[in-house]
Amino acid sequence: MQAALGHPFVIALPFAVGLLFWLIAIRERQIGRIQGLSFFQRNGTAVGLFLIVAVAFWAVFMIVLPQLFMVEMSFRPKLPPSAMGGPRDVYTLQNYHYFLFGSATSSAEWNVVHIRAFWLTIIASILVTLGNFLLCYPLAFYMAQVATAARLRFLLLLLITPYWVNEILRAFAFRVIFSTGGLINKLLMGAGLLSEPIDFLGLDVGMYAGLSYAYLLLMVFPLYNAIENLPKAQIEAARDLGAPWWHIHAFIVMPFAKPGIASGCTLVFMLTSGALAAPLVLGGPRSLWFTPIVYDRFYQAFNWPQGSAYAFILLLTCIAFVLAVMRIGKLSLGEITR
Amino acid sequence: MTADVELDGVTVRFGDFTAVENANLRIKEGEFFSFLGPSGCGKTTILRTISGFIDPSEGAVRIGGKDMRGIGANKRPTALIFQSLALFPMMSVADNIGYGLRVRGISKSIRQKKIDELLNLVALGDQGAKKVDELSGGQRQRVAIARALAVEPQVLLLDEPLSALDLKLRQHMRNELRAIQKRVGITFIYITHDQGEALTMSDRIAVMNRGRIEQVGDGRSVYDAPRTAFVASFVGENNAITGFITEAAEDYAVIEGKLGQFRGTNPLGLKKGACATLFVRPEALRFGAPENPIAATTREIAYEGNLTHVGLRAVDGSHLTVLLGAGEIPPVMDAQASFGFDAGRAIILPPQQDG
Numbered sequence: 001m002q003a004a005l006g007h008p009f010v011i012a013l014p015f016a017v018g019l020l021f022w023l024i025a026i027r028e029r030q031i032g033r034i035q036g037l038s039f040f041q042r043n044g045t046a047v048g049l050f051l052i053v054a055v056a057f058w059a060v061f062m063i064v065l066p067q068l069f070m071v072e073m074s075f076r077p078k079l080p081p082s083a084m085g086g087p088r089d090v091y092t093l094q095n096y097h098y099f100l101f102g103s104a105t106s107s108a109e110w111n112v113v114h115i116r117a118f119w120l121t122i123i124a125s126i127l128v129t130l131g132n133f134l135l136c137y138p139l140a141f142y143m144a145q146v147a148t149a150a151r152l153r154f155l156l157l158l159l160i161t162p163y164w165v166n167e168i169l170r171a172f173a174f175r176v177i178f179s180t181g182g183l184i185n186k187l188l189m190g191a192g193l194l195s196e197p198i199d200f201l202g203l204d205v206g207m208y209a210g211l212s213y214a215y216l217l218l219m220v221f222p223l224y225n226a227i228e229n230l231p232k233a234q235i236e237a238a239r240d241l242g243a244p245w246w247h248i249h250a251f252i253v254m255p256f257a258k259p260g261i262a263s264g265c266t267l268v269f270m271l272t273s274g275a276l277a278a279p280l281v282l283g284g285p286r287s288l289w290f291t292p293i294v295y296d297r298f299y300q301a302f303n304w305p306q307g308s309a310y311a312f313i314l315l316l317t318c319i320a321f322v323l324a325v326m327r328i329g330k331l332s333l334g335e336i337t338r
Numbered sequence: 339m340t341a342d343v344e345l346d347g348v349t350v351r352f353g354d355f356t357a358v359e360n361a362n363l364r365i366k367e368g369e370f371f372s373f374l375g376p377s378g379c380g381k382t383t384i385l386r387t388i389s390g391f392i393d394p395s396e397g398a399v400r401i402g403g404k405d406m407r408g409i410g411a412n413k414r415p416t417a418l419i420f421q422s423l424a425l426f427p428m429m430s431v432a433d434n435i436g437y438g439l440r441v442r443g444i445s446k447s448i449r450q451k452k453i454d455e456l457l458n459l460v461a462l463g464d465q466g467a468k469k470v471d472e473l474s475g476g477q478r479q480r481v482a483i484a485r486a487l488a489v490e491p492q493v494l495l496l497d498e499p500l501s502a503l504d505l506k507l508r509q510h511m512r513n514e515l516r517a518i519q520k521r522v523g524i525t526f527i528y529i530t531h532d533q534g535e536a537l538t539m540s541d542r543i544a545v546m547n548r549g550r551i552e553q554v555g556d557g558r559s560v561y562d563a564p565r566t567a568f569v570a571s572f573v574g575e576n577n578a579i580t581g582f583i584t585e586a587a588e589d590y591a592v593i594e595g596k597l598g599q600f601r602g603t604n605p606l607g608l609k610k611g612a613c614a615t616l617f618v619r620p621e622a623l624r625f626g627a628p629e630n631p632i633a634a635t636t637r638e639i640a641y642e643g644n645l646t647h648v649g650l651r652a653v654d655g656s657h658l659t660v661l662l663g664a665g666e667i668p669p670v671m672d673a674q675a676s677f678g679f680d681a682g683r684a685i686i687l688p689p690q691q692d693g
Contacts, residue, residue: 231422231424233420233421233422233424234424234426236391236411236418236420236424237418237420237424237425237426238426238437238441239391239410239411239412240389240390240391240411240412240416240417240418241412241417241437241438241441241485241486241488241489242412242413242438242441242442242489243412243437243438243441244412244441247441251437251440252426255428256427256428258428
């Protein structure tokens, strides 16, 4: 199929969907399923118009259209500018085919390198998310239920200030600490625990530490918010009924904080699987994270369509995974965003 | 099984603040015992000390003769019903009640049997599957009671559990609590600032003020024979007349104040010349009675059906209250009248100590 119609279609799509929603709203009002004041009656014409235009602009131009263009591009072949729009510019699955089977000239049955990096990224992101949760839950619980107001402020400051430093600088700082001649190795050797330095970066310890640290706050705050709403009396009631501390956490605090846990884990998982700075700066020579591969598609291979396809595959898989976990945990999207 | 609770010189301090000072008390097994006092008097602190959430700074708490020092709230033979009830919102009614049993690793079938039993005890037979927030206030109250009773505590502690209910329900729940206590036969320790609750439900009451236990006794003795000025004015309504003792005998004394001379009982044996307050209940003041006459003007007449509240202003400007029964004819508004009272129904006590 010729790809010339692609762009007009992509641009028209969000507006068509918006129009559809509008028509549905009108219909629902006619049959009486929606009642009360209309949007414009409630907000006034000027404010109402501003809200619609501002939100629509933000959603359509900042979020929906760029993504749709990426998706559209992922179905096109890599062509020199002169051939774009020409007879060879047709929709194709070749970029997705490449992800699975590699180039047509390779003898291997599957594109093992990319597929393995992809699944490693997903699995490692799950592990980083779990690790982050284990790290942040006690901290969030302490902040929400135990700490005095003064100590809470102090802790928040300690948590937030490091994030004033930009992500790449932070990654390089980790590199300095974890390198063979770095602080940690020097300390361990100085204490006589090691006779020769450990290659933390080669073993990917640095990368996982950096990834865990990068999105720590996005785990702490949803957890803190959720746990803070739990009345102290409930914890005391459970204790009074004989519950040991782990039982209180597993059956009282965590079920109560489930929406916060889900929202924190979703954020950390999504961002970790798509993280670029930490894997790029801290990744060892043997580690193959998926995002640098995507990055290379764009900037090393100059193959934007293929890069788009790779990015789209990652995004879809992550969304599918998150939705599946929410389904298992009996959570709705509404609860997470509470 | 039930147990007695003994407070032996219990003092609780928070920094410089002394919440409970030298509490000595023995609550008998199977007793319905109330701590009555205004908010901030330390009654909740005592309850939390008994349940194990607070360690006493000094003294000891003994339950069933056993010193509870070092034994956490989760290991004590007590169960606490919180003021907020603290039911678990993400669990069903049945799971709430069964929580304590689940913690103890009791099998599901035995647990279910016990839950059904308790649901019947608190008259919630078919509500087990509901969520807590689908219940009314009174039903939630009963779930909290059932949840606490499920772990078969020897002592049940109740921290103003009725304060969130409306008046009708509160009165109904009083009777119900009392009935449940009779049925299960364990010690109930009840915290309240509502003297009506304390008087109607309790076998004995401890009246507390500023961290101290002022008086312990059954409802009748706390109401009829207060031994401190605080108890006299906090439990029920009371008219206070201050002055000096001008005449002191074994049982009786005469107090002289701005309103004149009045005779009353002298249970603490106050001496002549001492500063004192005479307390007389509104229902003991009688229109036109010859003994202990007080001249006053009627300022307020509130008819309440079975009773009539009459507010008086005495010649020195102080306010007095008279309670008239249904048969008695109230005086006319804004009229001068003389009231009197029987010396046997007035009590002379030392004035309330401040600070």
